[in-house]
Amino acid sequence: MTNDEILAVITGKFPEIQAIPKVQGQARGDELYLSVPAQKLPELCRFLRFDPPLAFDFLSFVTSVDWKDRYEVVYYLVSTLHKHKLVLKVNLADRATPEVPTVTDVWAGADWQEREIFDLMGITFRGHYNLRRILLPDDWEGHPLRKDYVPTPDRYD
């Protein structure tokens, strides 16, 4: 399916979801980019995963970006059957307590990737069954990938 066809299938079910247009002069891939409200995410993901014409069965990666005024969670989806791709972006305007629903019940592979984002970016994944720090020690303070993170000086500084 082409990007337009994928978009048509999705907006047929979820009229409020919009594509993110490509900005002139900016680098970006050929994938379809969608902006998704956080509360719609679980329903949409289940639709993307199990709707036969879409069949986005493979979650390639999940990551997050700190845009200083907001956080963004990025999902990169691939259909192993149809070979089409899709990028979902969820904006989290609440900087104090950024929270997004988990997708581990749709793609099991999101498990550690969400834990990594929780660990390094401090975004909570609501409903994750085992949301603990994964790369850093449990008693670590702060979330290093945040832009306002101040590293604690150690004996080498």
Added chain:
Amino acid sequence: MSQTTTPASAADVFPQAPPEKGMFISLGPQHPSTHGVLRVAITVDGETVTSAQPDIGYLHRATEKLAEKRTYPQIIVLTDRLDYLAAMTNNWSYCLAVEKMLAVPIPERAEYLRIIVGELQRIASHCVFLGTYGIDIGAYTPFLVAFGRERERILDLFEELCGARLTYNYIRIGGVMADTPAGWEKKVREFVKEMWGHIQEYDTLLTYNPIFMDRTQNIGLMTPEMAVAWGITGPNLRATGFRADVRKDDPYSLYPQLKFDIPVGKQGDCWERYQVRVSEMRESLKMIEQCLDRIQPGEWMAKLPKVYRVPAGEGYGHLEAPRGDLGFYIISDGSPSPYRMHIRAPSFINLQVLQQLLKGWKVADVVAILGSVDIVLGEVDR
């Protein structure tokens, strides 16, 4: 058995309470079979594993954060240190992402050199797997042969090419660091010719060794549905019978012009995960031969200005690394360093399946299953 079913959710495999009976075992972090500093917290009931939780992070070096403070060419050095058994493909994957954003055409000679070193690297990496997996199971000779002999030959070739044996920094944004030294291509051709025989030797030493087969066949079964749900890529996915390879599905470089097959397994047990890798070495040899036949003298670096700005926006480049789909997701704000860089590390994503994969098997199989997933902790922890 629980292994053959796909979890409806990752939560199904997580132990909700400590075991009422049985025992807790901490495998690692300093254990020869964990291939680095990995700890697996296992609970057992008698001889049977009831839950397994890999504990990672011992080697975390904050690569993604470091990248935000370095210029684009400087980051290539950081990528060398991720999967240190396959630094060439790390360099390459990162460069693919940046080149996509720059929209710079790569000279043909550079593309062929990238495929040659990339596939040599795959052979070298699989040689390490073959050797260390043999040791895990109790066969010492393949290690001396694959690790100590053939891999050394490849590292010598790389050393001649770029001066380093592990951290190459050879593939650069726009091409490769330098042209080949005189006679290098001939040496590669000689190596490829000999390697065909060596792989046959591995088959007699290890692949069809009855003891090895007993330890690995019908152990650690993985279905394609389970593998896709957990995001598994690379030889681990192909061993389940699922034909997926970035070189075919989302082609990059000059791979569409090369003739090669994707070896797949049938039931995704430990032996097939091993065997797929041995077959992949043969396919890599085929590709190197084709490249050596076609490569022509010419430019090895694209015409890039000395100082260049990566345009604002984002780019995702990925390729088929020896351990799976390795990707770099880069966000640029137009400044000399990336605003954010994310690494899709195949080892990290492949490793989480152990939570489900180890369940239900015997303690003696844990090492066989762990070894067959083939992880590099440098990439898991980044």
